[in-house]
Amino acid sequence: MTFEHHLNKYAELIVRVALNIQSGQTLWINAPILHPDLVRLISRKAYEAGAKHVHIEWQDEISTQIRYACAPDEAFNEYPSWRAQALTELAENNGAYLWIDADNPELLKDIDPARISANSKAAGPKLLKWREHMSAYTMTWSIVAAPSEAWAQKVFPHLDGEAAIHALWDAIFHATRVDQADPVQTWHEHNAVLRSKREQLNAKNFHKIHYRAPGTELTVELPPHHIWRGGSATNGRGGFDFNPNIPTEEVFLSPHRLGTQGVVRSTKPLSYQGKLINNFSLTFENGRIVDYTAEEGYESLKAMIEIDDGAHYLGEIALVPHVSPISSSNLIFFNTLYDENASNHLALGRAFSTCIEGGTSLTKEEQIQAGLNDSLIHVDFMIGSADMDIDGEHADGRIEPIFRKGNWAF
Secondary structure, three states: OOHHHHHHHHHHHHHHHHOOOOOOOEEEEEEEOOOHHHHHHHHHHHHHOOOOEEEEEEEOHHHHHHHHHHOOHHHHHOOOHHHHHHHHHHHHOOOEEEEEEOOOOOOOOOOOHHHHHHHHHHHHHHOHHHHHHHHOOOOEEEEEEOOOHHHHHHHOOOOOHHHHHHHHHHHHHHHOOOOOOOHHHHHHHHHHHHHHHHHHHHHHOOOEEEEEEOOEEEEEEOOOOEOOEEOOEEOOOOOOEEOOEOOOOOEEEOOOOOOEEEEEEOOOOEEEOOEEEEEEEEEEEOOEEEEEEEEEOHHHHHHHHOOOHHHHOEEEEEEOOOOOHHHHOOOOOOOHHHHHHHOOEEEEEOOOHHHEOOHHHOOHHHHHHOOOOOOOOEEEEEOOOOOOEEEEEOOOOOEEEEEEOOEEOO
């Protein structure tokens, strides 16, 4: 198969499965300027699927780097209201949003973390309504990826620029199952498997989850009336399914914000806002981080945790089998979208209101009372390995295996 054939199938998968574009929808694409061919394919296929408008917002990582290096400090305390209003209007009108990630994992490695943190704090309140629509699935959205030379070179340091890009494209096509005969049908089948896993977990109604692995001894309490999610999601307005992430291998939920105890150690690097954080550990008491270490990127880890009070608590736990296309590639992607789907992971910060019964109808204060966390951030980090065992504990104290040696035990 030619590269062009695979790229066409990738665009088809994005439009028909990731976004599942409906007649009359408006699509907003946040796209790197490196990939006009992919964006044009997606645009054409979206219109063919019935989209009314396709709006493209081009991004250039070099311009982003220049801004962080050269703009005055006060620029990072502001966020454009017009952009926030446009995104909120898109959500309120049941639009679709696609982010094509091609970021250099170390784009901002020489930038003061305080600037990055200030920018996140400024954006948070402005984007609150939009993010609420995303977390409640009252709009359609998805994240996919495409290579940049810097990212490809990080994943394949032994290859020159062009060869590294081709190798990363091949890895993306494999991880997203685009290299299979009918990726759209394959994803419908894969989503059915993930739906089966989450239904089994929901039926078990565990009270706590216990993690054991080298450097990790962690217990996480689950809120009453919790709901495991994973794979496809259902648009709350239109009733149709879409995939917020492609690829995805996870089944996830939001834990009780005050119920995490113990120590957890990362197993893959975390690329956070253009900086790498590596070999780090977090210690929790009564849900809150009380200590943390990092061999690389300590200041970035500190800035992330200190961005607000909610960043000290978990907003997500996710189960991912060690045997999966991404994990089996034996690659570290230095990209959360991919690395989180090779490994069990946790997320600091904002919880998902859809992960408890009736959660989307609760006020923010009611969600917190129900055990859900709130924060400006939601940052996934990887903790899984072939050595990880996970148990579920029932309310009566009975223990049941969920994972053994990194894979499903049922």
